[in-house]
Amino acid sequence: MRNFDGRIAVVTGAAKGQGRSHALALAQRGADLVLVDIAEQIPCASRMGTPEELEETARLVEALGASCLTVKADTRDPQQMRDVAAAAVERFGRIDVLLANAGIAAYGPVREMADDVWRDVVDVNLGGVAATIRAVAPVMAKQRSGRIIATASSVGREGGPNNANYAASKWGVIGLVKSVAIEMAPYGVTVNAFSPMSVSTDMCHNDLTYRLFRPDLAEPTADDVRDTFATLNPMAVPWIEVSDATAAVLFLASDDARYITGVALDVAGGWNAFHCA
Template sequence: MSRLQGRVVLVTGAARGQGRAHAVAFAREGADVVAVDIDAPIGSVPYPTAQAADLEETVAQVEALDRRIVARTADVRDGAALAAAVEEGLATFGRLDVLVANAGIFSTGPFWELTEQQFRDVLDVNLLGVWRSMTAVAPHMIERGSGSMVLVSSVNGLRGNAGAAHYAASKHGVLGLMRSAALELGPHGIRVNALCPGLVDTPMTNWPGLYDRMAGRPGGTRADFEASALHYGILGGQGALGPEAIADAAVWLAGDGAYGVTGQAFPIDAGHLAMPGFNPSPVRP
């Protein structure tokens, strides 16, 4: 029997990458899906954001698994749009059991060179967007006396990121939000946990600036990304994770097998955080 048969999940950032993987994984386990994503660029984001055609492909993949899906364009910076998507999902399916707050963006730069707009955009999507998503579903879950919220943080929610301090700050914030919400929602039978992905192979990690970072020089390529990714974890021969690895963990957290788990952060990082690390650019006398 499918682990999530008869349940309904809301996935933000569902058009591609990790979000699509979440939608498909939940559908494969028997869940119906409410999927939202943006269909517009964000000025400070240095790679193309999702488009309507991407969300249509997610719909096709979910429907190919014989599951129902409500898909709507909604920006997690717009609380009213999120609330409308939730209401449509409730009107269609009659319930909402799981939230996967996945939508996120990334950009780079020394913290003292970041513009205020860059910092605000990352916080508005990665942290406030998670909070808005939670507030859109919390009243229904409280009324039903059950639910599971899975928030997507990052290994950068557990350690710093030189060159992306605003991203690390946003992902640290997600963990503080998760732990606080777990305390508040626990008495209502609602579990709240977070995933902390490591390096995942998605559109957010496939653009020239990120290739340059992975190569350690200008002119980086996809080949440089793949070679550098092999050093990111400790599992032999394994580079960047596929988004399905994160989705599999979300399915477990949402299901009955994790009934006693709340307020926890789970790294899915191929052992990255277990590595002792090294200083890649020491200052020499």
């Protein structure tokens, strides 16, 4: 089904994980892509994308017949993001879909948290999403159409021990999205958040995350943490697949969602039913 034929989509965090999955699904459905990733490591974060992985996403997108512009950029830098938006418009003439997906995680109790662990997580997850939206929103306002989807999280509507930086940043994303949704509605642009529970990517599957869930084990594996992860949601799923995440994001980006704006869409096995709103 080529329901994104002729659309131009900008995806941040496109080197791997959910960003790559979203990019490939959009390409498969007819969109052309602008792929953005920092493609280098921020020290406190779990393994991030590499230049080779960003190139591999581009190769896979082009193999599906889509055109593609690849930009190595840091979403935290507003000027770099304005340059991305300008390059997208120069190459393709417009931006129809923005997936502000790039994010990082790093853990610790807030009373002991190193300054970079606080700063980098909040700067990327909230500041980076804001810089991305601020760069692209003027383009969409001018063309009087567009879809903006920012990736939040289940912990964007609850607290999480050892996760205050991440939770604060993702709550911030939801506040940002709701505010921009109101501002952009008169321009025919929808702005929504996507709030997944754990997703089966490197951000979920790494030693630091595993140790957080099984501090009793020296070297926990995925099998050791599976049951603990599953206790977080009533459907008892340990983590969702990237395809589950992509399906929700594609819906919000599609014509079917044209009057949906200012929501945070949970894909969380019902974890969200524990939240007050």
